[in-house]
Amino acid sequence: MTEPKEQAGGNKTILLVEDEEAHAELIRKLFEDIGSDWKIEWVASFKEAMKWLAENENKPPSLIIADYLLPDGDGLSVIGKGRKMGEVGIPGIILTSYGSERLAVRSLKSGAMDYVTKNAVELQDLPWTAERVLREWLNIAERKRAEEEREQLLKELKKERDKLKKAMGHMADLKEVTRMKTDFLSITSHELKTPLTPMKSQLQMLREGYVGKLNKKQEKSIEVVLRNLTRLENLIGDILDLSRIEAGRIKLSFDSMNLNGAVKEAIKMQEAFAKGKNIEISAKLAEMPNIIGDAERLGQAIGNLLNNAIKFSEKAGKVIIETKRLGKNVQVSITDYGIGIAKADQKKLFKPFSQIDSSMRREHVGTGLGLAIAKGLIQAHNGNVGAESALGKGSTFYFSIPITQKITKKEAPYIG
Ligand SMILES: Nc1ncnc2c1ncn2[C@@H]1O[C@H](COP(=O)(O)OP(=O)(O)O)[C@@H](O)[C@H]1O
Numbered sequence: 001m002t003e004p005k006e007q008a009g010g011n012k013t014i015l016l017v018e019d020e021e022a023h024a025e026l027i028r029k030l031f032e033d034i035g036s037d038w039k040i041e042w043v044a045s046f047k048e049a050m051k052w053l054a055e056n057e058n059k060p061p062s063l064i065i066a067d068y069l070l071p072d073g074d075g076l077s078v079i080g081k082g083r084k085m086g087e088v089g090i091p092g093i094i095l096t097s098y099g100s101e102r103l104a105v106r107s108l109k110s111g112a113m114d115y116v117t118k119n120a121v122e123l124q125d126l127p128w129t130a131e132r133v134l135r136e137w138l139n140i141a142e143r144k145r146a147e148e149e150r151e152q153l154l155k156e157l158k159k160e161r162d163k164l165k166k167a168m169g170h171m172a173d174l175k176e177v178t179r180m181k182t183d184f185l186s187i188t189s190h191e192l193k194t195p196l197t198p199m200k201s202q203l204q205m206l207r208e209g210y211v212g213k214l215n216k217k218q219e220k221s222i223e224v225v226l227r228n229l230t231r232l233e234n235l236i237g238d239i240l241d242l243s244r245i246e247a248g249r250i251k252l253s254f255d256s257m258n259l260n261g262a263v264k265e266a267i268k269m270q271e272a273f274a275k276g277k278n279i280e281i282s283a284k285l286a287e288m289p290n291i292i293g294d295a296e297r298l299g300q301a302i303g304n305l306l307n308n309a310i311k312f313s314e315k316a317g318k319v320i321i322e323t324k325r326l327g328k329n330v331q332v333s334i335t336d337y338g339i340g341i342a343k344a345d346q347k348k349l350f351k352p353f354s355q356i357d358s359s360m361r362r363e364h365v366g367t368g369l370g371l372a373i374a375k376g377l378i379q380a381h382n383g384n385v386g387a388e389s390a391l392g393k394g395s396t397f398y399f400s401i402p403i404t405q406k407i408t409k410k411e412a413p414y415i416g
């Protein structure tokens, strides 16, 4: 900002365009007499003036003083040229042999900053006029620069605003796509679930021999179908749950409950799986206050964590499930001594469809939904989940739930 100012004001050179040498000398003397530090470059004609300006393009004068009437042209044209030079232009003063209103107006209109009549009295003032004109010019230039800066800023602001608008548009699109995905998942899983129930009951009837006695081979075959049907049912149930969680439409039925009860229920559900791998589940249950929650849904969350602990343990391993009170919260933790999770993979935990891929793990069946659902259910209880794990050593998954909840009458009309 200071640089052009120095260029215009610091270099105190005046280009004086005056065809009469005596006048030029007089003017030079006037500047000398007042002890000013202006350096005066004198040229005697329009052509010379233009030539001088062209040659000094890079080192322009701070001011041009030009006679109105030159033998080969007019001073106003020289001043006009000066105004277009450099970054902010050069101010100019017109000298006239006689004072005339019309001339003055014309001069000012053509870009001269001032005009001075060439008589002895008025010329005395020329050095002061020069100083004043330059000061005014710098002020104007400064204002112009500020204005330009402001305009530039506004332009940039507008650009940023347009970008923001676009990004917001994208975000809206993304939200819409996410909503469509959630709707799709929720609708399809619901539709897929519907025919499963009659299929299952027909198969159960077959197995129980209601439709006719089965031989051992047929019975076994029905067993296989039923087992896979249950898996399918669970998978569809998980997708349905996840879509509801993502849409914020999961329905919880809050009641007074105890987490120890939910833990016991979850252990019961996973017992057969643990037994099959000869894994011992040991429960260390502290005395626990009742909380407000959905016992079935919290049991499901615990079951998902417990299922993983068993699934990712070696055969004949050990899983410990522990409950305790922690200030205003109750906590459940599930520890296994299984394959563990590398530090780099731990950030993928609790995200839908994220199974930490390694050949060992891919042997384990699963959809990668269990942790995401557990997290969603726990968060719906205003709780927190977390995990600590070391590769090859085992993992601890834990969550905590506040003992008291702010539940509205609408959510649980039978409470408080
Ligand atoms: N206790 C655990 N030990 C090791 N890895 C685990 C454990 N629990 C979860 N994981 C990792 O997190 C992934 C996601 O778990 P989850 O959402 O329950 O999906 P799934 O059980 O269907 O694979 C698992 O595939 C596994 O890689």
Ligand SMILES: [Mg+2]
Residues within 6 Å of the ligand: 304, 307, 308, 366, 368, 369, 370, 371
């Ligand atoms: Mg799982």
